[in-house]
Amino acid sequence: MTKTIRALMGATALTAIGFAATAQDTTITIATVNNGDMIRMQGLTDEFTAEHPGITVEWVTLEENVLRQRVTTDISTNGGQFDVMTIGTYEVPIWGAQDWLVSLDDLPEDWDADDLLPAIRGGLTVDGTLYAAPFYGESSMVMYRTDLMEAAGMEMPEAPTWDFIKEAAAAMTDEENEVYGICLRGKAGWGENMAFLTAMSNSFGARWFDEDWAPQFDSEAWANTVDFYLDLLTNYGPPGAANNGFNENLALFQQGKCGMWIDATVAASFVTNPNDSTVADSVGFALAPDNGLGKRGNWLWAWSLAIPAGTDAPEAAKEFVAWATSKAYTELVAENEGWANVPPGTRTSLYENPEYLDAAPFAEMTLQSINAADPTSPTVDPVPYTGVQFVAIPEFAGLGTLVGQEFSAALAGQQSAEEALEAAQALATDEMEAAGYR
Template sequence: MTDTLRALMGATALTAVALAAQAETITIATVNNGDMIRMQGLTSHFTDMHPDITVEWVTLEENVLRQNVTTDIATGGGQYDVITIGTYEVPIWGANGWLVALDDMGADYNVDDLLPAVRGGLTVDGHLYASPFYGESSMVMYRTDLMEAAGLEMPEAPTWEFIREAAAAMTDRDNEVYGICLRGKAGWGENMAFLSAMANSFGARWFDMDWRPQFDTEAWSNTLTFYLDLMTNYGPPGASNNGFNENLALFQTGKCGMWIDATVAASFVTNPTDSQVADHVGFALAPDNGLGRRGNWLWAWSLGIPASSDAQEAAKTFIAWATSSAYTELVAAEEGWANVPPGTRTSLYENQAYLDAAPFAEMTLRSMESADPTSPSVDPVPYTGVQFVAIPEFAGLATEVGQLFSAALAGQMSAEDALSQAQALATEEMEAAGY
């Protein structure tokens, strides 16, 4: 080895040590779903571009993530520099001053490319407080082979009655095939996300215009009774423990005839690497009851920066990378266009390569555009939000209600008792909060 080479290697080593010493660490809290796990796997591309930033991940189950992040940001704990949050939290936390405004993300970010419905849900007083990583609605995913074997044809816009008929026809318990898989795990973002959206299509609502809880109405009784009947007769065993990830695994292994859930799941059920039924999946709009509302929601998992973070500029640099069009192209190059994060940018739905690779793209966009957070149910409501109510009290209240409905699904109480207790809980909560 020459003296010159030794000197060069020594200088390189010293530079690496110096960079490591100067590197700023950001801690990112995220949910344990496929798109977020994929992002973690691609982090080296970011750190190669930004050797002065070190990234540490905290990956949690959805309910645990929400609890940890909410506690940390409400107390100003400063544990995280980037947090994965949804369309429910962002407007409330942004208005409270708990989040850093993302008004200067750079020209390459192209904020005007964000889908209007998604951008609007993350904006307070003209300021963007989180950047969408992926957006979603909900829709029907179904086995085309089982539907054909049952002698049925899925309409593009099915009714709930058709869903029940198809679930009955596709159920084959002897072979562990269940006609329908739906969320049963308790949580405001788990079973209550699904049931709140479903209730809208039955004409139910959380509150009337005077903020009086509505669980004692016929519309809510019809919603919960129909759901329990559907799942008891045609759903998988142990459904009260199943959330998004559990139902995804059931569908991918051929155990679900239909699954009504987040549109983002479409790339996972059609990916032959992960899904045993990838070649036999069709898509339809979320069901309705002929009342003018479908049971589909509107959501975006987004990345935000707590005001308590001491690494805000580094956090902003990461968010600009992870939610950019360039990141989308990186995923396309590594995993294929069908696997890019959907539902955030207009340009993605103008990209023919994506449209050709993703048979679910059009249905996803239609579902997102048809959800109306300002008028989610048949009757007027005093709140915004399709599968949630955009008030601070909702998360705690809906989690308690979700526990009641999950218990009813487990056979521990009747629908009538669950609704009666939900009405009492909601009434007490709203009175205590001054509504």
């Protein structure tokens, strides 16, 4: 793939966002996930290239698990395939500490780093240096059908328990009409089913490791988590739940087939958009459930744009990153798609904007959920790691996916919960010993 063609032609003016003008005739390749907000960003790329006629943008759009594999392989081998990568709150601190990412501390002053939500900015910062710009931030929450809840004679609390969720799922399930009480992630992957299950397990009092890095999948808390999860989806979930990740469940909810869906807060704009969702006028929101132990089952994440150290077009890459994560981009989306559809969860100013608050009935619950997640204290009992729905160590990506495969197999009926937990315990024990944690 053709990369940068340096054709420096005399002095040029400053760009619209404040960098010294980038070398002309530069191509940048951007790797991103196939989520709705990123697809929308690609559709607006002509706006960027019109402002930056010397930069050509090429996109590589991938399913979430594939994206993670591709960008991890590329950056760890200094492959140089991408100039901008869409990565998350898990990768940024690890890769930034390895000097694999370009510092973004020199983004223009009007980009306004101080406007970033503290919880989101903190997860993208290493030793005071910002290594990624958040495109959207999220926690997780309950999205539910208000009409089905009313028909069941129930009222969703603002802060439900898992027991209430199970009761409501049973009441809303109508298999004859292909309406299922609850939709949850079942697709294997450290950022798919294990993101949900790890956050859920926190609220059940479980943890991946104790303070000595001993795996805890043989604990009663993990058994209770997995049993409850399997019971929910087996009895009240859609067929083939083991194959469903974020995008699959989003489609099911939009089609009116889910009574409840517990997932990323960013989905709210897609389930309430009448152009995409058949149930847009009957969606309510609540905090992720708890079990009365002091932790809710919600996570903290940001899909962010970062620049690998191996790029040969760092200035052009910074131009794009600054554009796509700016307040001006938010206003561009609002102009084209409406305020309810702007990328959420990154800036304080958005949650102080009356136009956004009026257009987005989910805004307050999103912000409340983000602020409720604490990566530095994710579990009921003490742990040696940070991260809410992941463990912030390099080994987690591989280990989390392997463990996720075991739980997905249990959901598919290929093994029991006990067998899945035994396999998870063995996998985690082997990994911790091989990596020198124990």
